[in-house]
Amino acid sequence: MESLQQLFGRFLALPQESQNKLESILTEKTLQKGELWIQEGEICDKIGFIERGLMRSFYYKDKKDITISFSTKGEFISSMSSFISRMPSYESAEALEICQVIEFQYDQLMPLLIEDRHVAYLYQRILEQNYIELEEHLIFSKFKSAKERYLELMETKPYIIHKASVGQIASYLDMSLETLSRIRATI
Incomplete structure (x- = not known):
């Protein structure tokens, strides 16, 4: 849980009492490669x-697997639209390797947000970060060429290139396998 402590510090100096409250509702889960979360x-x-x-x-979509995002150590993962709206999720999330995930359950987190303003602020910051990442990905996918998208992925998240399948990478970068193959051949 050391990286979780670092996360608390990254967003704000969370008082020890608030940290204790958060830690009392978390659960840890190990996912095997291929397991859906x-x-x-x-x-x-x-x-x-x-x-x-x-x-x-x-x-x-049309029986085709479309990758929306990759999440790794030190990052949050959820179907935020489903989590917030309480409507069924349009997405699935799977482990691409053995993963250790700290979970915060909706029914336990929501009362804590009302009770503790520091936890509520942390939650707000997490939502803001999620929004920023979504907006950056939108710009990434719509305003850059296929080659620029691949080069940026290599630069900013090289572990994805080594862990995800070529099909998952092509889907995430919004390009065909053929286009990705051509780009990789020129690099």
């Missing part, structure tokens, strides 16, 4: 903090 069509009742490993979020 969030299932499409179910209401997402948790937010996860990845202590170890790599996960991806994806959905199916």
